[in-house]
Amino acid sequence: MKKMSIVASICVLLVLGIVYWFQQKETAAAVSAQQGEEKKKQEMTLFVDDLLKESHFKGTVLLVKNRENYYEQAYGYANKEQKIKNSVEMAYPVASVQKSMTAILVEQLVSEGKISYKETLDKFYPDIDYADQITIRDLLNQSSGIDMDEIAPAKLLTSQREQLDFVLSEMTVTEDHSFLYTNANYTLLAGILSMVSGKSYEELFTQRIIQPLHLGETYFWDQLPEKETVPLSYVYDEAEEVDYVPFWDSFPDSKPLFSSLLGAGNLFMSASDLWRVQKAMKNGRLLTEDRYAEMTDIVTAGYSSGLWLSDGQKVVSGSLGGYTTMVYGEETNENLVILISNQQGILDTGSLAESIYEAMTH
Template sequence: MKKRYWLLTSLVLVIFIIIIGWRLVKRPLPDKAKDTTTVSSILVQSNPLVKADIKQMVNKEHFKGVVLVVKNGVVINRSAYGYADFGRVKKNNIRLAYPIASLQKFMTGSLIAQLVAAGKLSYDTKLADFYPNHPELANIKIRQLLDHTSGIQMAESNPGKLLGLEEDQLNYVLSEIKVGEDQSFQYTNANYTLLSGVISQVTGEKYETVLQNKIITPLHLKRTFSWEKRPPKMTLPIAYRYEDGKDYQDDAFHADKELFSSLLGAGNLFMSIDDMLKVQEGLTNGKILTKKEYKQLAQVENAGYAGGIWHDEGLKSIHGSLGGYDTFVYGDESNRNLVILFANQPAIDGDEQLATDIYNFTVAFSNE
């Protein structure tokens, strides 16, 4: 009886194993493209030649700062080069917050896009209701401010005093601008300061508060600060330049609080490179904007500048510059492949060229 029981049990077990094995064989294979992308990214990430080649490109250009590279959605390089403060022997590191200059503009543009999506503005809304004491601005549209086609001109100079309140910062810009009839592309920080004023009037809150509530807090950005709230104990990268065959030569521009105070919405933020990556991803993953909202803001189908970003055939580039501080983002609109550079000593051939070279190298690189 016991022998028959064990025979029956063994037979059931064998049948069970056969059924499980058959189901495993018949199970559909994972999507080949997805599997290839993941494996390729891991191979590149683990290959020391990739970081070595990037380092060689960076050193050849005498670039000092931090570099972040994304390939197929995976960070494959996150490195710091040179000194943040050469005199005090303080090295650059990825946790430092650097002045991002005009990279702030696309964030201001994103806040405008959120208001458009909420039905509180349109890209064709005119400035008449927002700046009634400035009739020269009345017929300028939101879209024209976003794309620097407003006809507004303003010299980018130090105001000579600290502008403590956002109202003071906005009034300073309003007192300095000139409006011409030429509405071709003319880049000026004033356009984005005026957009900051629109954001404040529509929301009833300070621009900085809206930025905090709509971008910084939702994305959990831990190292993003306005110019006056940067932690005093955090190392401030000093701006340098490469000259006469020597690194770390004094740059004419210094982190001047008076100048930062005049760049409301246009270039007064400090940010870490990882925080910048989060914001780039947030432009299309729904955390800041949906893909549809981003396309409306950025007009990605058209080559040129829109919403704080340059666009060309599926690629984007964003540039910020304040003396020796130079920031650059280059990659595809989907952020699958991306290069971010934060420099306190720019590349000798320009950070745009360095970012492009790194991008082309990493996209083309294969372990096969």
């Protein structure tokens, strides 16, 4: 019996030893994998830093990898003269990126049965030429036949009614329903959203997007807090190799133009708030995957509801007065590059985003 007890004890010790060996091996493998991932991240961040500095990019970059905030950093000055640096908390004008959020509001009302993509414009704007031939979907997909130059009004437009009247007076309409990009389509959509909901566009946007997502760094052009620093817009003079050449003297000088872009491009956001909106398009916070699919069901010239779409990839972009914004990556939001700049630099923002995305995902 004693011999059997010794054998049993030896067996137990052997088993425990083998278990310990496997545990140590797994721990070592986990540590090695973690160290490998940290090394990759260090190499990635160095690559991004070098690329953006060499390109003379000023603004904020936010990288999403495996649906997580992977890297976030601000570069350069918001106000070079006053030595105020850009920060990740700053809200920049995101220009046409706002169109995708106007489209979200439309889809929400469609899903609630309050509006239809097939409804025609004559129900809302009967005096517009060919209104009975233009659908809500046409407005969303920039295939309405409507055209309007991006021009600043002679005076500040202080009410939604003034903003709509300005667009209605300046736009032209034809029967051609091929793709033609114009802000006017989305300003008209903003007006329709108000008619259907009984709320102003800004009220509806606040209640349905800003508040549910707790967006703390998102503002309309006319609701910026006094303490909020608006990054000035600059250009890089490549010939003279000089940064921070002013594009606009200051934000107040451009307010009339911002006031004319109802629903189409007068929103200020931080990169992190923009990331929250991207997630919410498909995770049920703003839209479900089915609702997103309905919103983007029809694509015209690669464009649908404020998004440029191709083979499961998306680009959400905006450019206004020296400011540029770019969201580049998968529609699933697995991996994204978000760039918001107040100085684009040598390379266009799309090329920068593509280079960073390729480095991050390969």
